[in-house]
Amino acid sequence: MRSNVHLTHPVRLRISQHATFWIVVLVILTVIYGAGMPDYWIAVRVVALFMPIHIAYFYSIGYVIIPKFFNRKKRIEFFVLLIAAVLFSTLAFRIMEILIADPIIYSAIKKKDPTFVWKKLEGSFWQQLTKPVYLISAFEQTNIFVWVALSVKFFKMWFERRQAAIEAELNFLKGQLHPHFLFNTLNNLYALTLNQSPQSPSVVMGLSEILRYMLYEANTDVVNLERDIKIVESYIALEKIRYEERLDINFSINGLSHEYKIAPLLILPLVENAFKHGASEQVGQAWINIDLRVKNNLLKFKISNSKPDSPDLKDNRNHHVSIGLANVRKRLEILYPSAHQLKILEEDEVFAVILELELDKKIEIA
Secondary structure, three states, rough: OOOOOOOOOHHHHHHHHHHHHHHHHHHHHHHHHHOOOOHHHHHHHHHHHHHHHHHHHHHHHHHHHHHHOOOOOOOHHHHOOOOOOHHHHHHHHHHHHHHHHHHHHHHHHHHOOOOOOOHHHOOOHHHHOEEEEEEEEHHHHHHHHHHHHHHHHHHHHHHHHHHHHHHHHEEEEHHHHHHHHHHHHHHHHHHHHHOOOOOHHHHHHHHHHHHHHHHHHHHOOOHHHHHHHHHHHHHHHHHHHHHHHHHEEEEEEHHHHHHHEEEEOOOOOHHHHHOOOOHHHOOEEEEEEEEEEEEEEEEEEEEEEEOOOHHHHHHOOOOOOOOHHHHHHHHHHHHOOEEEEEEEEEEOOOEEEEEEEEHHHHHOOO
């Protein structure tokens, strides 16, 4: 009975990467040691003899000792096994030299120079094995490329964990927006239903569209900027229903095009912040001005709003922690670390947020 083993693409890729690495090691070691041997074919044979030792040494540390002991904080067992692996690989390398590699090299040189005498081969097996200078040489040759490979693995592990931590933080920040937004919008809907407003069904439909976007469309790394701004406009339309004539709002857009992409839900929290900590806290007439311009992948977004007239409200406002604003700042630092500027300006009667963002400079989170 034949059994077909199908390897997935990631597995095949990892196998090919590891095989390529060891082939490169074989070639480099051949070039290095071949210069001191009769010819490079002898060097290939000799280096190939030691490859199983290098490979076993690397995988025992990288895939057994570190994952099972170091990562599980079994420090004593880890160091004992690590020292054992180092000693075993060094002795195995030296034994391979004495029994197989050195005789092959000596025989090849002897054919070209019958008078050649190699002091390294003098003495009994035990005497050769215990010569410190050759043990140190075996230790160096065993560890050079293995620890280069382990360094690559350590860096990869660190990078993958860092990426996973960043991705988890981003998912938390995006998830944080959903209940925060829903809470604020439901408060608005509650106020309308108390007044038995005929606009309540429109608010429910508008809220449904925005939540659908947040839950389903905004789960990607980037979205179309036009679509993201469309959701902002839908949110503004909901707020207009709530404030009616008490709010003067202006929203100007220039340069918007379907080619521009942006990380989702960066603009909406800035707009929501202006309503929550501006218009909603102001008893009289309130205003919000929004200006969005895009040119050559550079987005410039400015939103300013009036502040409450009452000194008590102004003082209380300083105690408000804007989850949306802090959320946007953190996400910008992660996704556009060197490609954004977020400025917050506050005066007696005006609060403003200015965002400049290079849309094409978003980093990839794997």
